[in-house]
Structure formats: C-alpha cells, structure tokens
Amino acid sequence: MNLPIGIFDSGAGGLTVLREIAKRFPGESIVYFGDTARLPYGDKSQDTISRYTHQCVNYLVTFPVKIVVIACNTASAYAIHSLKDKFNIPVIDVVAPSAQKACKTTVNGRIGVLGTAATIRSGCYQRAIHAMLPQANVFPIASPLFVPLVEENLIAHPATELLVKEYLKPLQLEKIDTLILGCTHYPVLKELISKTLGDSIQIIDSATCCADTISLTSQNKTETPNYQFFVSDDIERFQRLATAFLPSNLLPLKVNLIAMD
Numbered sequence: 001m002n003l004p005i006g007i008f009d010s011g012a013g014g015l016t017v018l019r020e021i022a023k024r025f026p027g028e029s030i031v032y033f034g035d036t037a038r039l040p041y042g043d044k045s046q047d048t049i050s051r052y053t054h055q056c057v058n059y060l061v062t063f064p065v066k067i068v069v070i071a072c073n074t075a076s077a078y079a080i081h082s083l084k085d086k087f088n089i090p091v092i093d094v095v096a097p098s099a100q101k102a103c104k105t106t107v108n109g110r111i112g113v114l115g116t117a118a119t120i121r122s123g124c125y126q127r128a129i130h131a132m133l134p135q136a137n138v139f140p141i142a143s144p145l146f147v148p149l150v151e152e153n154l155i156a157h158p159a160t161e162l163l164v165k166e167y168l169k170p171l172q173l174e175k176i177d178t179l180i181l182g183c184t185h186y187p188v189l190k191e192l193i194s195k196t197l198g199d200s201i202q203i204i205d206s207a208t209c210c211a212d213t214i215s216l217t218s219q220n221k222t223e224t225p226n227y228q229f230f231v232s233d234d235i236e237r238f239q240r241l242a243t244a245f246l247p248s249n250l251l252p253l254k255v256n257l258i259a260m261d
Helices: 015-024 046-060 073-086 095-105 117-122 124-132 146-151 158-173 186-197 206-213 235-245
Strands: 005-009 030-034 067-070 110-115 137-142 178-181 202-205 227-231 255-257
Touching (some): 005 046, 015 030, 015 235, 030 046, 046 067, 046 117, 067 073, 095 124, 095 178, 110 117, 110 124, 146 235, 186 202, 186 206, 202 206, 227 235, 235 255
Parallel strands (some): 005 030, 030 227
C-alpha cells in the first residue's frame, strides 16, 4: 500500500509547501493538517509550541502516512528533534534545507532571515547557518505581523507594503545578498519583498527548499492522488485563504474539522 505524505502547519502557510510537493510528486496523495484554532504559533512559548506540534503530528500519523513534513518554521525550530526521536518514519523540517541553500547561494556571507518572533528567538537559523558557514554574518529580523496579514488575505493591502518596507529597512542597511523567508506564509509576499529589496538580493523560499529535499524510496504513479485537508477551526476561512496559496487545479478544497484539546 502506498501511503500518503503528511504535512503539518499552524495554519494555511504550509499550503505553500504542499504546492511545491504536489509539483515534484504529482502522483502522491497528501494529508494536510492546519492547527487554525491555535495560530499563530510564533508568539507562544517553547513548551506550548512543542506540545501543540506533537498533538497535531500524533493525529497525522494515525492515517497512517509514510513521511511527515513540518511545514512551519516555528514548530521546526522547537520540536523537530523530539519528533524525529519519537516517530519511526522520516520527519522533514523547513529550517535545515533553507539554511543549506542560503549558505550555497551567498557570495558576501551576509545573510538575512525573516521569521516569526519565536523562530528568530530560537536562534535555529543562526545555528544552522554557522554550522555550515562559520564565517557568515547572519541578520535575523522578527516580522510577526506578516502572518496575520497573510492569514487575513491582505496581501495587496497598502499596509502590507508599508510593513514590508519597514521590516526590510535594517537588512538593506546591512548589505545582505541573501534573504531567507523563514516562515511558510512569507512566500505569498515574495514578489513584494523582492520588489522592495531589488534583483541583487537572492531570496530563499523555505517552502521550495523543503520540497527539494524530500526523497521517496518509491513514488506513487497514480493520475488521481487523494488530497485530504483538516483544520482545527474555521473551515470557510481556510478555504478562502487557499485561493492565495494554491493553483486553481487544486481548488476548491474539501476541508474537514478536527477539534484539538
């Protein structure tokens, strides 16, 4: 039996990861869980983030799935090691692949990181980058307001453009040549971020990097993969948000509600 791929995120941001995985593995079935009742994770404590993440992954593996993708930088920062120790299937995070790509991409060794407050506070990107490129200068910037703006589908709102410019200003002063989008919500803002920074800055998309590192020992070749979506709150809002994250061929979504304690 060919099992599906499991994807977990705190909300809808992980749909950017699903989109990339669906491109690379078009025959694979996917089970997606978004903990929409308890987002955002980025302003919560380490213990709470880890507990929530374990609860959600425990649910995903009941299907069962053959691999779990933690499509949330904050959850990856605080729970990836304990998840890998707990489960006997591959558990993939978004932090390590993005850091690796940034280290290979940078020329001047000056790398910026945008992420939630919890992701930046964890130091996960700084550690991962310095482990591969000790001489790198890393400039982490917490940009917590991006997530609610994306979750509220205010991507084209003038306030979003103003906030992007405000958050990026310190990174422009530091003359970075590479920027990691350290949250899977942020690729939705990639065009605006790139426009603000200019073409000379290489942008590393954590969703794409994560999908690039997935390796399946055997691939399902079916032309009709089964995509299942579960959220812990507000199905209608999640369905609306999906239009900003997913191509039209994956829409509309049928979404199921699962209550989390």
